[in-house]
Amino acid sequence: MRQAGRSLPEYRALRKEGSILDAIKKPDIAAEITLQPIRRYGVDAAILFSDIVVPVHAVGFGIDIEPGVGPVTENPFRTAKDLERLRDLDPIADTSYVIETIKICVDELRIPLIGFAGGPFTIASYLIEGGPSRTYKETKKLMFDNPKLWGQLMDRLTAICTSSLTSQIQAGASAIQLFDSWVGALSPDQYIRFVFPWVEKMFEEIGKTGVPKIHFGVATGELLQLMSDVGADVVGIDWRVPLDQARSRVGGGKALQGNLDPGILSAPWTAIEAEVLKVLELNDGHPGHIFNLGHGVTPDVNPDVLERIVHVVHQYRVGQ
Amino acid sequence: MRQAGRSLPEYRALRKEGSILDAIKKPDIAAEITLQPIRRYGVDAAILFSDIVVPVHAVGFGIDIEPGVGPVTENPFRTAKDLERLRDLDPIADTSYVIETIKICVDELRIPLIGFAGGPFTIASYLIEGGPSRTYKETKKLMFDNPKLWGQLMDRLTAICTSSLTSQIQAGASAIQLFDSWVGALSPDQYIRFVFPWVEKMFEEIGKTGVPKIHFGVATGELLQLMSDVGADVVGIDWRVPLDQARSRVGGGKALQGNLDPGILSAPWTAIEAEVLKVLELNDGHPGHIFNLGHGVTPDVNPDVLERIVHVVHQYRVGQ
Numbered sequence: 359m360r361q362a363g364r365s366l367p368e369y370r371a372l373r374k375e376g377s378i379l380d381a382i383k384k385p386d387i388a389a390e391i392t393l394q395p396i397r398r399y400g401v402d403a404a405i406l407f408s409d410i411v412v413p414v415h416a417v418g419f420g421i422d423i424e425p426g427v428g429p430v431t432e433n434p435f436r437t438a439k440d441l442e443r444l445r446d447l448d449p450i451a452d453t454s455y456v457i458e459t460i461k462i463c464v465d466e467l468r469i470p471l472i473g474f475a476g477g478p479f480t481i482a483s484y485l486i487e488g489g490p491s492r493t494y495k496e497t498k499k500l501m502f503d504n505p506k507l508w509g510q511l512m513d514r515l516t517a518i519c520t521s522s523l524t525s526q527i528q529a530g531a532s533a534i535q536l537f538d539s540w541v542g543a544l545s546p547d548q549y550i551r552f553v554f555p556w557v558e559k560m561f562e563e564i565g566k567t568g569v570p571k572i573h574f575g576v577a578t579g580e581l582l583q584l585m586s587d588v589g590a591d592v593v594g595i596d597w598r599v600p601l602d603q604a605r606s607r608v609g610g611g612k613a614l615q616g617n618l619d620p621g622i623l624s625a626p627w628t629a630i631e632a633e634v635l636k637v638l639e640l641n642d643g644h645p646g647h648i649f650n651l652g653h654g655v656t657p658d659v660n661p662d663v664l665e666r667i668v669h670v671v672h673q674y675r676v677g678q
Numbered sequence: 679m680r681q682a683g684r685s686l687p688e689y690r691a692l693r694k695e696g697s698i699l700d701a702i703k704k705p706d707i708a709a710e711i712t713l714q715p716i717r718r719y720g721v722d723a724a725i726l727f728s729d730i731v732v733p734v735h736a737v738g739f740g741i742d743i744e745p746g747v748g749p750v751t752e753n754p755f756r757t758a759k760d761l762e763r764l765r766d767l768d769p770i771a772d773t774s775y776v777i778e779t780i781k782i783c784v785d786e787l788r789i790p791l792i793g794f795a796g797g798p799f800t801i802a803s804y805l806i807e808g809g810p811s812r813t814y815k816e817t818k819k820l821m822f823d824n825p826k827l828w829g830q831l832m833d834r835l836t837a838i839c840t841s842s843l844t845s846q847i848q849a850g851a852s853a854i855q856l857f858d859s860w861v862g863a864l865s866p867d868q869y870i871r872f873v874f875p876w877v878e879k880m881f882e883e884i885g886k887t888g889v890p891k892i893h894f895g896v897a898t899g900e901l902l903q904l905m906s907d908v909g910a911d912v913v914g915i916d917w918r919v920p921l922d923q924a925r926s927r928v929g930g931g932k933a934l935q936g937n938l939d940p941g942i943l944s945a946p947w948t949a950i951e952a953e954v955l956k957v958l959e960l961n962d963g964h965p966g967h968i969f970n971l972g973h974g975v976t977p978d979v980n981p982d983v984l985e986r987i988v989h990v991v992h993q994y995r996v997g998q
């Protein structure tokens with residue numbers, strides 16, 4: 359469960375009030391935050407504590423994370439000149455702290471560690487919009503207005519993400535997850551034209567390492583088949599698409615991840631349990647299923663609830 | 679095109695800086711704003727200038743519209759006591775300005791006027807969350823935590839919306855549109871349990887008037903069939919679902935409305951034109967199609983672009 363640590367008191371005690379990017383840059387802190395939810399919940403894999411903007415921040419684009427807002431940049435990406443702010447990532451020189459964090463985690467863990475990166479559309483949208491957006495209209499304007507520049511931007515972001523993911527795998531990550539979180543803002547035709555070729559290239563490159571590739575976004579019901587065809591091994595599903603429906607779109611030979619609605623985690627336990635069981639029942643014993651939420655955990659969630667969910671899932675698995 | 683008037687200079691000149699609710703309460707102003715985009719664009723129907731919170735504002739719930747934010751309430755709906763703030767709507771006494779506005783418009787117009795209301799889930803979410811939300815977690819918490827209170831809240835909102843819509847039809851509206859804009863935050867199972875029965879009741883009641891009922895929300899790809907089955911005559915589609923795909927979900931005998939991506943209206947004209955033609959081509963000459971955007975027009979859109987879109991659609995129709 360991504361961001362499962364955010365609601366833990368031990369996380370807040372460790373993070374305090376500082377910038378999340380500062381915490382990510384301290385391997386001992388970042389590793390401890392990665393491990394906290396594992397100790398608490400006994401889940402079956404860990405996901406690196408990091409952020410999708412880490413690589414573009416590291417190459418000096420000029421992007422920060424504003425608490426309560428998200429990624430923000432004072433000088434949004436607008437012209438070919440802005441490409442100069444997106445040089446190649448040298449993972450050793452630029453993000454040694456990520457590599458160090460992974461090594462500490464892998465030494466401690468007896469379960470797989472999942473590395474990750476932000477998908478190129480989602481990262482591009484932050485660079486172009488200057489912050490979170492509801493309409494993505496500057497992003498779409500650039501796509502259609504200057505497809506050449508869009509292609510160059512996607513080339514840069516694909517190269518940066520590929521380097522980052524490769525270095526995470528070399529450091530010991532057993533799988534990777536590409537969070538193209540906001541790509542569901544595109545129609546299938548827009549996805550095919552403006553995103554697919556770059557993610558395909560990235561997954562081809564990452565595929566050479568042999569590690570499984572998980573691919574996730576929200577409101578992607580109409581894109582699931584494309585997000586599978588682009589080269590993912592596992593497709594993450596938000597809570598909108600029932601799991602059986604998702605499986606028919608994604609096609610055979612692929613696994614699914616999801617898809618408990620994170621919006622119900624403040625509901626009474628009996629309601630949550632019923633929703634957990636519904637996900638498991640819709641999966642109908644299919645071996646290709648990673649139980650997960652359909653999106654990240656919000657900071658207000660009671661950790662006991664997450665613990666009970668893990669227990670129900672594990673008991674169900676034993677019962678099968 | 680809902681909110682098509684928002685980007686017009688003549689609209690800004692008339693609205694000035696005041697509250698939108700104040701403008702809605704002045705029939706001469708509200709009628710003029712309703713008519714402005716008709717004169718400018720020559721579209722085939724007008725939609726009343728109003729807001730989805732007008733009825734709950736009118737019965738004194740205590741909700742306002744904050745510019746740049748949206749509907750906000752200082753005292754969110756939390757307990758059964760809050761039901762007292764949702765008495766029945768007396769359309770004549772409480773919203774005479776809406777009725778007056780409709781009468782002025784209908785006198786002026788040679789095309790149909792569409793009345794509207796907010797869907798009960800969407801209105802409930804504003805009352806419960808206190809403002810716009812990304813997660814709807816307070817809303818979902820209430821649904822599951824206290825289904826009885828949720829049902830009572832939906833009963834109240836359904837009664838209020840039904841009264842409002844009925845009075846709009848009596849005043850001369852030729853069709854109505856129910857904007858359950860944010861209902862796509864629910865899974866199909868959640869929709870069936872927590873929304874369907876109330877919208878079905880509302881549509882049954884409105885159906886007695888014989889006017890067509892349009893039903894719209896965003897990110898509703900998985901709900902389209904339900905939003906049709908609940909009693910809509912026309913189902914509005916956002917830009918995520920290709921029109922042919924939407925038609926197969928909605929089923930025969932129903933019309934579709936949509937689904938040009940409003941996020942591309944700042945792109946170059948050739949790109950916009952291609953997207954307009956793609957919508958028309960995917961419709962493939964089906965008589966049950968109302969060309970529209972997949973969501974509202976944002977205030978920054980160049981009015982000339984909307985004018986050209988209307989022209990392309992009309993030419994295409996002539997060409998068929």
